[in-house]
Amino acid sequence: MNVVETHGLTKNFVVYERNGLIRRTREVRTAVADVSFSVAAGEMVGYVGPNGAGKSTTVKILTGILVPDAGTCSVAGFVPHKRRLELARRIGVVFGQRSNLWWDLPLIESFDLLRHLYRVDHQKHQANLDECVERLALEDVLKTPVRQLSLGQRMRGELTAALLHGPTVLFLDEPTIGLDVVSKAAVRDFLADLNRDRNTTVLLTTHDLDDIERLCKRLLIIDHGTVIYDGGLNELRDEYEPYRTLVVDLVTSGSPLAIDGAETVKVDGPRQWLRFHRDRYSASELINRVGEVAEIRDLTIEEPDIESVVAKIYTRQT
Amino acid sequence: MSVQAEVSASWRAYRHLIGASVRAQMQFRTSLFMQMVASCALTATNFIEVLVIFDHLPMLGNWSAVEVAFLYGASGIGFGLCDMAIGSIERTGELVRTGKFDSIMLRPVGTLVSIAGSDMALRRVGGIAQAALVFVVASARVGIEFNVRNVVLIVVMIFGGTAIFAAVFLATAAIQFWMVGANEIGNALTYGGNYLTSFPLPVFSGWLRRLLAYVVPLAFCAYLPALAILNKPDELGIPAFLRYASPAVAAIVFLAAYGFWRLGVRHYRSTGS
Numbered sequence A: 001m002n003v004v005e006t007h008g009l010t011k012n013f014v015v016y017e018r019n020g021l022i023r024r025t026r027e028v029r030t031a032v033a034d035v036s037f038s039v040a041a042g043e044m045v046g047y048v049g050p051n052g053a054g055k056s057t058t059v060k061i062l063t064g065i066l067v068p069d070a071g072t073c074s075v076a077g078f079v080p081h082k083r084r085l086e087l088a089r090r091i092g093v094v095f096g097q098r099s100n101l102w103w104d105l106p107l108i109e110s111f112d113l114l115r116h117l118y119r120v121d122h123q124k125h126q127a128n129l130d131e132c133v134e135r136l137a138l139e140d141v142l143k144t145p146v147r148q149l150s151l152g153q154r155m156r157g158e159l160t161a162a163l164l165h166g167p168t169v170l171f172l173d174e175p176t177i178g179l180d181v182v183s184k185a186a187v188r189d190f191l192a193d194l195n196r197d198r199n200t201t202v203l204l205t206t207h208d209l210d211d212i213e214r215l216c217k218r219l220l221i222i223d224h225g226t227v228i229y230d231g232g233l234n235e236l237r238d239e240y241e242p243y244r245t246l247v248v249d250l251v252t253s254g255s256p257l258a259i260d261g262a263e264t265v266k267v268d269g270p271r272q273w274l275r276f277h278r279d280r281y282s283a284s285e286l287i288n289r290v291g292e293v294a295e296i297r298d299l300t301i302e303e304p305d306i307e308s309v310v311a312k313i314y315t316r317q318t
Numbered sequence B: 001m002s003v004q005a006e007v008s009a010s011w012r013a014y015r016h017l018i019g020a021s022v023r024a025q026m027q028f029r030t031s032l033f034m035q036m037v038a039s040c041a042l043t044a045t046n047f048i049e050v051l052v053i054f055d056h057l058p059m060l061g062n063w064s065a066v067e068v069a070f071l072y073g074a075s076g077i078g079f080g081l082c083d084m085a086i087g088s089i090e091r092t093g094e095l096v097r098t099g100k101f102d103s104i105m106l107r108p109v110g111t112l113v114s115i116a117g118s119d120m121a122l123r124r125v126g127g128i129a130q131a132a133l134v135f136v137v138a139s140a141r142v143g144i145e146f147n148v149r150n151v152v153l154i155v156v157m158i159f160g161g162t163a164i165f166a167a168v169f170l171a172t173a174a175i176q177f178w179m180v181g182a183n184e185i186g187n188a189l190t191y192g193g194n195y196l197t198s199f200p201l202p203v204f205s206g207w208l209r210r211l212l213a214y215v216v217p218l219a220f221c222a223y224l225p226a227l228a229i230l231n232k233p234d235e236l237g238i239p240a241f242l243r244y245a246s247p248a249v250a251a252i253v254f255l256a257a258y259g260f261w262r263l264g265v266r267h268y269r270s271t272g273s
């Protein structure tokens, strides 16, 4: 069953540009253009694109904040902007740059207030809360007013707030933006567990591709409002960056290896880098070939990093 | 959900939100106390101003000072209650401009309830207390009998006034979905409206009278029901049954304003980030 479904989703913004004191020109900016995709229950999908691509606008339509200009969508069986209140109980939303917590209240009081607003049964609330507090290590800051939390602590608080009512779908818009490495890792681990243990469907918007690499098998890439890629992360690499690199540490330093179908791109003492096309060799085949001409002490395979792959897609588009 | 269940759920959500906002304000007790005193002082100056103006307006011969105080007190309580209950919807413009309205829309609670409950102005207690004091003293002196009819009419006057002011608040907040900077116009209508309702309608010129009686029906907040309570003749020829119409008028304008608000929410376009 598809938890999220969109067909031809389109959203325009009318913006006025002031030129001169009174005169202004009207301009229609298309933020999302004809976007169609679906997300099955339990999937964790990365929604990726450069700044201004239309990611947040899509999420706002799917959560009922914005009314689309054209196209249709459904989330958990509801048309978001028509059934916003019912939908709200079934989804969890975190916008990295906004807060759903009460600034002047201790964190725990925000959680308690949410329980009443969402009318969650006390036991279910407590169970969810205990789990989040433990996994996200929030115990020590529960009594701290939200305004005094660090960004990392607040983000973990936001995540908890989005999960207390046990949503079936989670929309995360740049949840790791501005976080330090430790907080980022904590959030990622938590999301991975959540998806695995509770089968929560997650649409994760980010421009941090490490998030995606760590969490998502499937990837939607959006640029200038249109989806330009929808598929697996590995397939994306295969398609756009088919070259991998074998790094071998040989027993002796020597001249560059000459192996048919592989290019020795760098030599540093006994260490050599061989770039090869994934269709030409599997890693083990190439290792065998190298082993025939030299004695190998150690080796690693470098996959192209996703960042450069995506950058390549963007540039190919324009 | 049935309408009744929906209303009771909204009411519960509102109560919890108010509770939270009160607890938040209690963190800054001293400042809250100072604000209450300031609010009280501010409304007191308004009252003195009304009396001074009254002293200089011969055309008010029909109205005694204590009757004007009665009017002032009733409209002040009605306005104060409204301001305290839903005054925080004034923040709409700012929430729209910054995109923070997003969070309001993500909750399983109506947007109006969510905003109205977000920041209850406890400081208004000061202003309400001042208006209530004036009202109690004026009622005692104005020579009305406290029979069932009059008590009912007084309650209806005050809560009808609250609801009509609420409609004005709501409509002016709704405008801000289109005109983000309209906050000042909003203030002019709400606070200015309260100021106007402190005076008997006849002091105003013809077009303003008609505006207040039939368009933005602030005359129903205090003046018209007060005529019924004080048993005064009306020198303007407004149909007598309208003296009792404030609950109906309140219901109509509130529903209209709410419809306008809903339209505004649909128009909300968030912000790019």
Ligand SMILES: Nc1ncnc2c1ncn2[C@@H]1O[C@H](COP(=O)(O)OP(=O)(O)O)[C@@H](O)[C@H]1O
Residues within 6 Å of the ligand: A013, A014, A015, A029, A030, A031, A049, A050, A051, A052, A053, A054, A055, A056, A057, A058, B269, B270, B271, B272, B273
């Ligand atoms: N409320 C708005 N008003 C006007 N333009 C907007 C608004 N929201 C987004 N945009 C524009 O739409 C485009 C997509 O924005 P957004 O969805 O926020 O991108 P992303 O989240 O991918 O960075 C951008 O050009 C942005 O300037």
Ligand SMILES: [Mg+2]
Residues within 6 Å of the ligand: A052, A055, A056, A057, A173, B273
């Ligand atoms: Mg964004």
